[in-house]
Amino acid sequence: MANHIQLGGVESHLHQLGVPTPIRPFENAEVLTNPIDIYCCYLADFLTHLVQDVKPEVIHDSIQWTKALSHGDLVVVVPKLRLKAVKPVDVAKDFCSIVSCPVPCEVPVPYEVWGH
Secondary structure (H helix, E strand, O other): OOOOOOHHHHHHHHHHOOOOOOOOOOOOOOOOOOOHHHHHHHHHHHHHHHOOOOOHHHHHHOEEEOOOHHHOOEEEOHHHHOOOOOOHHHHHHHHHHHOOOOOOOOOOOOHHHHOO
8 A cells, every 4th residue: 555645744743843834835845755855945934034035936946955965965055046245155154143943953054164
C-alpha cells in the first residue's frame, strides 16, 4: 500500500514539534517531495518580513543549496534579491545578526567568513 503524504499531515507533524504552521506556499517549492524545501519556505517567509520591498517569490528564489555541506544546507544569495543602493555583504551581515529562524537551524554565517 502506497504512503501518500499530504500537506496537512506534514504541517501536523511540524506543529507537534513546535514549528509554526501553515507552511507558506511558494510556486517552486516541492515540500511534499523535497523536505529541504520546507526550510526554504520558512526562511523565505522570515526574510519577507525583513526585506519588504522584494517580492516573496524573488526572496524564495534567492535561497539555494550550498555546494558543500560543510557550508550548511542552504544559502541566501543576497545579490539575487536585487536590492538597490546597498552592499550585499552588509545585507548578509544584517541578516545574520537578526536571524531567529522558526525551525531548528544553526546560526548563519556571512559568506566572507568561510575564507573565500
